[in-house]
Amino acid sequence: xxxxxxxxxxxxxxxxxxxxxxxxxxxxxxxxxxxxxxxxxxxxxxxxxxxxxxxxxxxxxxxxxxxxxxxxxxxxxxxxxxxxxxxxxxxxxxxxxxxxxxxxxxxxxxxxxxxxxxxxxxxxxxxxxxxxxxxxxxxxxxxxxxxxxxxxxxxxxxxxxxxxxxxxxxxxxxxxxxxxxxxxxxxxxxx
Numbered sequence: 001x002x003x004x005x006x007x008x009x010x011x012x013x014x015x016x017x018x019x020x021x022x023x024x025x026x027x028x029x030x031x032x033x034x035x036x037x038x039x040x041x042x043x044x045x046x047x048x049x050x051x052x053x054x055x056x057x058x059x060x061x062x063x064x065x066x067x068x069x070x071x072x073x074x075x076x077x078x079x080x081x082x083x084x085x086x087x088x089x090x091x092x093x094x095x096x097x098x099x100x101x102x103x104x105x106x107x108x109x110x111x112x113x114x115x116x117x118x119x120x121x122x123x124x125x126x127x128x129x130x131x132x133x134x135x136x137x138x139x140x141x142x143x144x145x146x147x148x149x150x151x152x153x154x155x156x157x158x159x160x161x162x163x164x165x166x167x168x169x170x171x172x173x174x175x176x177x178x179x180x181x182x183x184x185x186x187x188x189x190x191x
Contacts, residue, residue, distance in 0.1 A: 020077035023068075031071075035064055038081050042088050048149045049092040059095060063088035085164050093142050136186040144179035151176045 014022075014033065022030035039060060046056035067074070067084045074083050137145060150161045158176075162169045 015078055016080035017078035020071060020074060020080055023071055031068055034067075034080055034084075038084055039064070041081075042085065044154065045085070045149070046088060046092055048153055049089075049146060050095060055095065059088060059091045063091055066091075079163075082164055086166065089146065089165070093146075096142055132187060132190050135190075136183045139182060139186055140179050144175050144182070147172055147175035148179035148183075152180075 016034065016037075019030050019033050023034075042060045042063065043056055046059045047053060050056050050059065063084055066087050067080075074080060076083065140148065146165070147161065150156050150164070151158070156164075158169050158172055162172045165172065167175075
């Protein structure tokens with residue numbers, strides 16, 4: 001924290017590295033800063049990967065607990081967000097692999113305009129569309145689904161996603177391209 005010339009606390013936001021240093025020095029309360037900083041983004045990602053609000057919340061909480069327990073192993077404290085994201089991404093992948101039923105709820109993929117209540121015929125069409133999208137998304141590999149969600153649902157730039165997933169930009173673009181092509185083929189086949 002810095003102080004302005006009047007001596008009053010004009011708080012400059014601490015970097016992740018500074019907060020991690022405080023946590024490593026024994027300031028357990030400082031970890032709340034990191035949780036507040038990243039919990040929404042991590043939850044949205046987990047929700048879109050798992051399709052379950054409860055599962056997403058559990059996975060995010062577990063990722064934060066694991067990160068706290070292993071914070072001394074964070075090699076780049078200024079990139080804490082990417083590090084905890086990687087922990088969560090791995091947990092999501094493990095969860096999806098261990099799950100027998102690979103159902104993906106699409107409520108969070110479908111634009112709100114398609115979810116708005118209207119006439120019964122339109123509701124039926126929306127329901128059918130959700131089913132088609134669910135089937136198409138289930139056909140994607142975990143890596144393709146993850147890349148597709150981060151790019152086209154979260155709207156993140158390729159460079160940022162590549163750092164988060166620890167892959168090259170060209171490999172990431174190929175995953176997104178293949179995901180789009182597979183989704184397109186599946187939907188064209190059905191429609």
